[in-house]
Amino acid sequence: GAVVSQHPSWVICKSGTSVKIECRSLDFQATTMFWYRQFPKQSLMLMATSNEGSKATYEQGVEKDKFLINHASLTLSTLTVTSAHPEDSSFYICSARGVAGGPETQYFGPGTRLLVL
Amino acid sequence: LAKTTQPISMDSYEGQEVNITCSHNNIATNDYITWYQQFPSQGPRFIIQGYKTKVTNEVASLFIPADRKSSTLSLPRVSLSDTAVYYCLVGSNNAGNMLTFGGGTRLMVKP
Numbered sequence A: 001g002a003v004v005s006q007h008p009s010w011v012i013c014k015s016g017t018s019v020k021i022e023c024r025s026l027d028f029q030a031t032t033m034f035w036y037r038q039f040p041k042q043s044l045m046l047m048a049t050s051n052e053g054s055k056a057t058y059e060q061g062v063e064k065d066k067f068l069i070n071h072a073s074l075t076l077s078t079l080t081v082t083s084a085h086p087e088d089s090s091f092y093i094c095s096a097r098g099v100a101g102g103p104e105t106q107y108f109g110p111g112t113r114l115l116v117l
Numbered sequence B: 001l002a003k004t005t006q007p008i009s010m011d012s013y014e015g016q017e018v019n020i021t022c023s024h025n026n027i028a029t030n031d032y033i034t035w036y037q038q039f040p041s042q043g044p045r046f047i048i049q050g051y052k053t054k055v056t057n058e059v060a061s062l063f064i065p066a067d068r069k070s071s072t073l074s075l076p077r078v079s080l081s082d083t084a085v086y087y088c089l090v091g092s093n094n095a096g097n098m099l100t101f102g103g104g105t106r107l108m109v110k111p
Helices: none
Strands: A004-007 A010-013 A019-025 A032-038 A045-051 A067-073 A076-081 A090-098 A105-108 A112-116 B009-013 B018-023 B031-038 B045-050 B053-056 B061-064 B070-075 B084-092 B105-110
Touching (some): A004 A090, A010 A019, A019 A032, A019 A090, A032 A067, A032 A076, A076 A090, A105 B031, A105 B045, B009 B018, B018 B084, B018 B105, B045 B053, B045 B061, B045 B070, B070 B084
Parallel strands (some): B009 B105
Antiparallel strands (some): A004 A019, A019 A076, A032 A045, A032 A090, A090 A105, B018 B070, B031 B045, B031 B084, B061 B070, B084 B105
């Protein structure tokens, strides 16, 4: 099946610093990637939709200046959490649309655990 | 986007068949039904996808009635390692269409 990777898998940073998370589709080209956030014991919440070569579309309530998304190629999207604060601590998951033997669907990365001290 | 409703949690025992039903009354004509499995601190893993009738793969079966307003994920002979949260999602496969997650079903498999 389609493989999506994320880097880093976990990161600890001080409040006020910026953190970049990479999402790569390893064996397919993804014109669209998605970023989700998940708090403990909760479901995934969509943050933004990222299209290659264009600006990301953010969900209501998600600050675009705080969560910078870049989708520079068909296999790479990055999420930068700027001036991170403890409340940004969460599990960030990306996904990409692809095909693996059937209709196109979304495949998810392993997630990145962010802890802001 | 069609909203889904699933049981919050289910318990089962090793070796049993588990059926998780999802309601999606407002499913659109071009929507597919996709199920994901998620373990703690991992990204969701694709299990199965279908449009109508029955779909089967090496890990599960998906039953979809003619009106497509619900679907049932069937896991044969579960093991302890099947303890996870299972999400049912509906959405079209048009490029750019994202999947919106509901609450999911927390399955606990006991020895």
